[in-house]
Amino acid sequence: MPGKTGRCTVRLPVAASESGSSKARVLGWPPNAVFAMMCGAGVLCCIPMAMPQGHLVAFCSDLGISRSAGALMLSVLLGTAFLSRQIWGAISDRIGGLATVLIGSAWQAASMAAFLSTQNETGLFTVAAAFGLGFSGIMPAYILAVRELFPVSEASWRIPTLLLFSGGGMAAGGWIAGLLYDHLGYYAPAFAVGIGANILNLLVVRVLVGRRRHRAVYA
Numbered sequence: 661m662p663g664k665t666g667r668c669t670v671r672l673p674v675a676a677s678e679s680g681s682s683k684a685r686v687l688g689w690p691p692n693a694v695f696a697m698m699c700g701a702g703v704l705c706c707i708p709m710a711m712p713q714g715h716l717v718a719f720c721s722d723l724g725i726s727r728s729a730g731a732l733m734l735s736v737l738l739g740t741a742f743l744s745r746q747i748w749g750a751i752s753d754r755i756g757g758l759a760t761v762l763i764g765s766a767w768q769a770a771s772m773a774a775f776l777s778t779q780n781e782t783g784l785f786t787v788a789a790a791f792g793l794g795f796s797g798i799m800p801a802y803i804l805a806v807r808e809l810f811p812v813s814e815a816s817w818r819i820p821t822l823l824l825f826s827g828g829g830m831a832a833g834g835w836i837a838g839l840l841y842d843h844l845g846y847y848a849p850a851f852a853v854g855i856g857a858n859i860l861n862l863l864v865v866r867v868l869v870g871r872r873r874h875r876a877v878y879a
């Protein structure tokens with residue numbers, strides 16, 4: 661106000677302090693290039709994410725485990741996912757969206773590999789619970805990463821677009837697992853494809869996380 665000499669400093673997030681123009685840089689790169697990498701990563705992480713959720717009961721049946729036990733196992737997976745999402749939210753608040761995606765994706769890849777190396781019922785219940793704990797925070801963290809990197813004026817189309825790509829990855833994951841099972845007669849190749857997609861996702865997200873840390877150090 662006129663006549664006062666006090667200063668008021670407002671600290672804005674990086675994305676909010678930049679111009680809303682599409683020419684603004686994100687992580688030192690064109691914003692749509694970074695966003696395309698995020699959308700691609702969303703597809704790659706959701707392909708393996710969908711496989712246990714859609715095929716766990718049938719996977720258990722192939723191992724001689726009853727369908728009722730397989731259904732209970734799926735409930736355990738979804739229950740741990742529900743409970744752990746709040747924890748992932750607290751983690752995201754501390755380390756940021758991209759770093760949370762990286763951790764959750766690595767956890768998901770390890771759990772997918774454990775599905776292939778576990779054959780007994782008790783072990784599979786444990787792996788299902790671990791998978792639920794890992795994957796539940798990934799998609800909310802992607803949304804947080806979009807809000808951290810891009811201006812708020814672009815959220816109305818960037819967030820739905822990212823969700824569209826991730827939803828396409830979920831649909832593709834369930835379909836690919838069923839297709840490979842129908843042709844090959846067992847789930848190991850399908851889960852191996854899911855693990856491969858997950859590893860590609862980790863590489864993409866690791867590049868983005870490394871780029872952000874590099875920019876923070878040398879800013």
